[in-house]
Amino acid sequence: MKAIVKVQLKPGVLDPQGSAITGALQALGYDEVLDVRQGKIIELDLQGTDHVLAKQRVSEMCGELLANTVIERFSVDIID
Amino acid sequence: MRVAVIVFPGSNCDRDAADAIMQVTGKMPKMVWHREAELNSIDLVVLPGGFAYGDYLRPGAIAAQSPIMKQVRAHADAGRYVLGICNGFQVLTEIGLLPGVLMPNSGTKFVCKPLKLKVENSDTAFTNGYKNNSSISIPLAHHDGNYLVQDDELSQLEDNGQVVFRYEVNPNGSVNDIAGITNQQVNVLGMMPHPERAMGKTDANNDGETLFKSLMEALQ
Numbered sequence: 001m002k003a004i005v006k007v008q009l010k011p012g013v014l015d016p017q018g019s020a021i022t023g024a025l026q027a028l029g030y031d032e033v034l035d036v037r038q039g040k041i042i043e044l045d046l047q048g049t050d051h052v053l054a055k056q057r058v059s060e061m062c063g064e065l066l067a068n069t070v071i072e073r074f075s076v077d078i079i080d
Numbered sequence: 081m082r083v084a085v086i087v088f089p090g091s092n093c094d095r096d097a098a099d100a101i102m103q104v105t106g107k108m109p110k111m112v113w114h115r116e117a118e119l120n121s122i123d124l125v126v127l128p129g130g131f132a133y134g135d136y137l138r139p140g141a142i143a144a145q146s147p148i149m150k151q152v153r154a155h156a157d158a159g160r161y162v163l164g165i166c167n168g169f170q171v172l173t174e175i176g177l178l179p180g181v182l183m184p185n186s187g188t189k190f191v192c193k194p195l196k197l198k199v200e201n202s203d204t205a206f207t208n209g210y211k212n213n214s215s216i217s218i219p220l221a222h223h224d225g226n227y228l229v230q231d232d233e234l235s236q237l238e239d240n241g242q243v244v245f246r247y248e249v250n251p252n253g254s255v256n257d258i259a260g261i262t263n264q265q266v267n268v269l270g271m272m273p274h275p276e277r278a279m280g281k282t283d284a285n286n287d288g289e290t291l292f293k294s295l296m297e298a299l300q
Contacts, residue, residue, distance in 0.1 A: 013228070014253065016188040065145065068138055068174070070181045071228060 001046045003058040004077045007067045008039030042066055051078040081299040083109035084122045086152065086168075088143045093129035093165065093276060100276035101126070104292040114146040123299045124161045125152050127168025129221070129274055139182060139224045140170030149175055161205060161299065162268040166222055169260075169270030178263055178270045179237070180229030185222070186253025192221040194285070196248040197259050197273060201241045204262055205298035206269045209290040216287035218273035220251060225272040227254040227261075237261055245271055 009015050021036040044061075046054055058076045067074040083101050087094045094111065101109045109126070112119065119125065132143035143149070149171070156162050156177050164172040172178045185191055194217050199210040210216065229237065234255060237243050245260035252272075260271030280286030 014183070014186055014226075016184045016186055016226075016253075020188050065141065066137070068141070068181055070230065071183060 001049060001051070001054060002079050003044040003046055003054060004079060005042040005044065005058060005062060005066055006039060006075045006077075007042065007062070007072050008037060008074075009071055010073050013071045039072075046078075054078045081105055081123050081296050082121055083107075083124045083126060084112045084119060085109045085126045085128055086112050086114060086148055087128070088114045088130070088132035088146065090132045090134055091128050091130035091167070093167075093274065096274075096276045097126045097128045097165065100279050100288070100292050103279055103281075104289065104296055112148060114143065114148045117147045117151065119148070119151040119155055122155065122160070124163065124295060125155055127152070127162065127164040127171050128276075129166030129168060132167055132171065135167075135224070138170075138174070139167060140172075140174040143167075143171045144174035153177065156263075156268050159265065159267055161295065163206065163295070164268070164270040165274055165276065166225075166272055169272055170224065172268060172270045177268050178261060179233045180227055180261075182224045182272070183226040183228050183253075184224050185226050185251070187251075190221075190223045191225070191251045192219075193251075194218070194278075195220045195251060195273065197245045198248055199244070200246050201244045201262075203241070204244060204266050204269070205295055206262070206291055207244055207294055208298060209294040215248065216290070217278065217285055218245075218275055218288055219277040220273050221277075222252070222272055225252040225254060227252075227258045227272075229255065236264075240264060242266075244269060245273070 018036040062074040247257045275288030275291040278288030
């Protein structure tokens with residue numbers, strides 16, 4: 001079983017890396033790009049088969065370490 | 081004043097901090113490896129600058145989980161003093177001894193230069209040697225110094241005089257130009273600029289030395 005954790009800055013929090021990527025894409029001629037928000041994906045290999053419990057435990061991990069909830073939001077998907 | 085400097089893998093200002101302590105107190109501080117689990121008879125803990133654990137995940141995030149940090153927390157909870165410089169400030173926010181978070185600089189660049197700070201509160205153990213509202217010059221060297229904190233906590237910091245240092249010209253996007261803050265009990269200070277690099281040795285600037293002298297005075 002795997003957990004896929006997505007961590008991203010909350011809406012409204014300045015994302016300097018996203019701004020830099022926006023500028024670079026526009027410089028490449030992709031004029032349709034209005035804004036970019038970047039984040040990270042963290043993939044966890046987990047033992048066990050209980051998806052509900054896994055989601056709960058991984059959400060705890062996000063609160064304690066994987067995300068800083070002052071500025072970041074996270075989502076957790078459990079897959080086989 | 082008995083001082084411990086915590087050393088993480090990736091700390092790179094630990095010996096600068098030790099030299100600063102040595103210069104002011106005449107005694108070498110205890111260098112404490114992050115995996116140690118004891119902090120005995122220490123008055124001041126210094127969390128030095130650098131890139132603990134390569135800033136993996138977020139600056140300070142992994143370091144905050146080090147075994148020694150439980151002791152640092154207990155040390156702070158007992159009212160004893162903690163000084164976090166640069167990466168040390170980031171570690172202090174990650175373990176929640178100070179509110180808020182240090183985000184990447186708004187200009188996306190690493191900023192490394194001496195900068196003018198305004199001393200906003202000289203009524204602390206860390207700053208009693210400065211004059212209120214005085215302008216001091218302290219070197220800066222960071223990529224993630226853009227301080228952000230929730231609005232209610234920001235008002236609390238401002239109302240309580242917990243904002244100790246403010247940038248005269250904002251280098252990183254930090255809210256309200258904040259360069260350094262204390263906790264409510266005023267025994268924990270986190271600051272992005274490096275006072276240990278302004279000790280009157282390589283140049284005439286000894287504005288950083290005043291901070292260490294203030295601590296020595298307060299803790300004697």
